[in-house]
Amino acid sequence: MKVSLFLTCLADAAYPADVGRSTVEVLERLGCEIDFPKNQTCCGQPAYNSGFHRETRDVAKHMIRTFEHADYIVSPSGSCVAMLKEYPHLFEDDPEWIGRAKKLADKSYELTQFIVNVLEVEDVGAEFEGKVTYHTSCHMTRLLGEREAPMKLLKNVKGLNFTELPNKQQCCGFGGTFSVKMLPISEQMVDEKVQHIEETNADILIGADLGCLMNIGGRIDRQGKSVKVMHIAEILNSQK
Amino acid sequence: MGVKISNEKFFDRVDKGIKDTFMRKAVSEAQSRLEGRKIEVTEELGNWEDWRDLSEEIRQHTLENLDYYLEQFARNVAKQGGHVFFAGNAEEANDYITSVVKKKNAKNIVKSKSMVTEEIGMNEALEEIGCNVVESDLGEWILQLDDHDPPSHIVVPALHKNKEQIRETFNKKRQYDKTSDPDELAKFARQELRKDFLAAEVGITGCNFAVAESGSVSLVTNEGNARLATTLPETQITVMGMERIVPTWKELDILVTMLCRSAVGQKLTSYITGLTATKEQGDVDGPEEFHVVIVDNGRSKILGTKFQSALQCIRCAACINVCPVYRHVGGHSYGSIYPGPIGAVLTPLLEGYEDYKELPFASSLCAACTDACPVKIPLHEQLVEHRRIIVEQEGKSSFGEKLAMKGYAFGASTPSLYQMGIKGAPTFINTIAGKDGDGKGAGPIKLWTDIRNLPKSTGQSFRKWYNNREKGGND
Incomplete structure (x- = not known):
């Protein structure tokens, strides 16, 4: 099965290779052939959520062209995939682009969603020793509607000592530009999230969205706390 | 009062809210309590999503045929001797209400809880002509006594106050000298309010739902105050937003249970009152004169726009009870009598963007509100719009x-x-971040690094790794 990887701009620019590399290796281990369209950029969410929809359309058109050849688009981010699925709304009045946008939306999957629902695999054979908790991510659960897949996969990772995060449904306060535009509110939200993470006594916070992890991890680091954040792809790619 | 409750700037209000540790504790506890109870009574139904779909359908159908149902409702009220007035705006509504009150030579008015009367500033209009207007909902009464402190929640208006503060208000304004025990406080309020109920010549209510097929008005309370306010006074005036209507009692049945479950986690509240027309021969109580004021005040211009579904709102506050922003800043930070996600959508629609341009941005778009809404208003999408x-x-x-x-x-x-x-990003980030990741930078990056570190951008980039691999190089 040929899978086109949409890395996301955060994994592309702000983080080292780990998340993308883990995504590629897990999918290859499950028998997928990976294609990485080099012209890919960003899903357009920063402009979209800020109200700049004309600008978002330019970005969306570029992404539609870049991934038009793909059979499946898989991305290690629920939020960015939810944005790809917004594209048809952006082209409601554009008969030329709406069909192309719908096709892109229909073949886009978040990584864990793809593994569980398309590949129909719940045990990727991973092994990882550690006391962990998991942040569910709002866009993954509520916009994409994917609540089960990450938990199904984590349940089968050997060695995980898992504690559920209290108030897990609550936003971490990232929200893209919200994190800087509404800094004082975002700060209170991330502080409450960090407090709940500490209540679990976990050493590692797992998440499936780098936006949330950058926010929570950045706050944890600033407070000099020792909890580490890791992307779920890295956990799923861990082997003994 | 009107929609606007503060002249302070948005970030000053937010700052005040964040620093109010008591209010925040009260809000987060109330959110957990209300949300917990809601989950219990919705899970009990077993098919909550089907109920939401049905409720959405009822509200959509009603809004699409609003002219028809309003006309049917008005005809049925008139047929039974009631009076209906369509008010285009707040001023028209208040003019009509004050004229009715003047004609009755009334001085004492008792009110049950109503957001639309707050929206149009009705109390002030009545006070201007010399009336004594008493709020009879316990929360609203507390706020009224406390020099008209604005509500901070649409269902629990005095959510931001604790029992000590309430005791102090009662003491200062009504020489209350007992403890802050909630039972004792409530008993005192009941005694005080009873005098006002008995003295009132006019009772004014809001309207949870009007029923078109019978010209009835239904009211939902836990205190029974709306029942009393429509039983004792000779004249009843009901003020309703023009969208607060259902076709028949069948739809009312569904929406009332959705409202009670979503608002306070009860299957039904203690009192659900259905009122049709005036006192008939042989009735021992009820009003002799009945007026309904149907208020537009900006609602009709929302119809037919992308925001039409905001009018589906049944004012249950489920969106407020799950909102993480509301949780930390409280109701007053929104600067509007309508706070939380629905407030951030509705307030700019009713009042324009000038004073409320920050509200739609004061959301992380986490969509908890959209998920909680019993009538499926896509609140986070409307914030983006x-x-x-x-x-x-x-x-x-x-x-x-x-x-x-x-x-x-x-x-x-x-x-x-x-x-x-x-390619340049890691160097850029590392330069700003500094050795410990806590450098400052400029613009949005400065704001980010005010409270958080930047990610440590060390090691090989994905593209480099991928290219090497494609060329057959080692990892």
Whole structure:
């Protein structure tokens, strides 16, 4: 099965290779052939959520062209995939682009969603020793509607000592530009999230969205706390 | 009071809210309590999503045929001797209400809880003509006694006050000298309010739902105050937003249970009152004169727009009870009598963007509100639509942001430029972040690093790793 990887701009620019590399290796281990369209950029969410929809359309058109050849688009981010699925709304009045946008939306999957629902695999054979908790991510659960897949996969990772995060449904306060535009509110939200993470006594916070992890991890680091954040792809790619 | 409750700037209000540790504790506890109870009574139904679909359908159908149902309702009220007045705006509504009160030579008015009367500033209009207007909902009464402190929640208006503060208010304003025990406080309020109920010549209520097929008005309370306010006074005036209507009692049945479950986690509240027309021969109580004021005040201009579904709202506050922003800043930070997600959607629609342009941005778009809404208003999508209008039609974004977004869009649709950007990004981030990741930078990056570290951008980039691998190089 040929899978086109949409890395996301955060994994592309702000983080080292780990998340993308883990995504590629897990999918290859499950028998997928990976294609990485080099012209890919960003899903357009920063402009979209800020109200700049004309600008978002330019970005969306570029992404539609870049991934038009793909059979499946898989991305290690629920939020960015939810944005790809917004594209048809952006082209409601554009008969030329709406069909192309719908096709892109229909073949886009978040990584864990793809593994569980398309590949129909719940045990990727991973092994990882550690006391962990998991942040569910709002866009993954509520916009994409994917609540089960990450938990199904984590349940089968050997060695995980898992504690559920209290108030897990609550936003971490990232929200893209919200994190800087509404800094004082975002700060209170991330502080409450960090407090709940500490209540679990976990050493590692797992998440499936780098936006949330950058926010929570950045706050944890600033407070000099020792909890580490890791992307779920890295956990799923861990082997003994 | 009107919709606007503060002249302070948005971030000053937010700052005040965040610093109010008591209020925040009260809000987060109330949120957990209400949300917990809601989950219990919705899970008990077993098919909550089907109920939401049905409720959405009822509200959509009613709004699409609003003219028909309003006319049917008005005809049925009139047929039974009631009076109906359609008010285009707040002033028309208040003029009508004050004229009825003047005609009755009434001085004492008792009210049950109503957001629309707050919206149109009815109390002030009545006080101006010399009336004594008493709020009979316990929360609203406390706020009224406390020098008209604005409500901070649409169902639990005095959520931001604790029992000590309430005791102090009672003591200062009504020489209350007992403890802050809630039972004792409530008993005192009941005694005080009873005098007002008995003295009132006019009772004014809001309206949870009007029933078109019978010309009835239904009211939902836990205190029974709406029942009493429509039983003792000779004249009843009901004020309703023009969208608060259902076709028949069958739909009322469904929406009332959705309202009670979503608002306070009860299957039904203690009192659900259905009122049709005036006192008939042989009735021992009820009003002799009945007026319904149907208020537009900006609602009809929402019909037919992308915001139409905001009028589906049944004012249950489920969105407020799950909102993480409301949780930390409280109701007063919104600057409107309508706080929380529905407030951030509705307030700019009713009052314009000028005073409320920050509200649609005061959301992380986590969509907890959309998920909680029993009538499925896509609240977070409407916040994004507000943002689009603010940027594209109102031109209210800053020059710097416009430039940044244009630059972003150009970069993100030009691969060569984008790739240059990401190649430079680690060096850029590391330079700003400094050795410990806590450097300052400028602009949005400075704001980010005010409270958080930047990610540690060390090691090989994905593209480098991938290219090497493609060339057959080692990892």
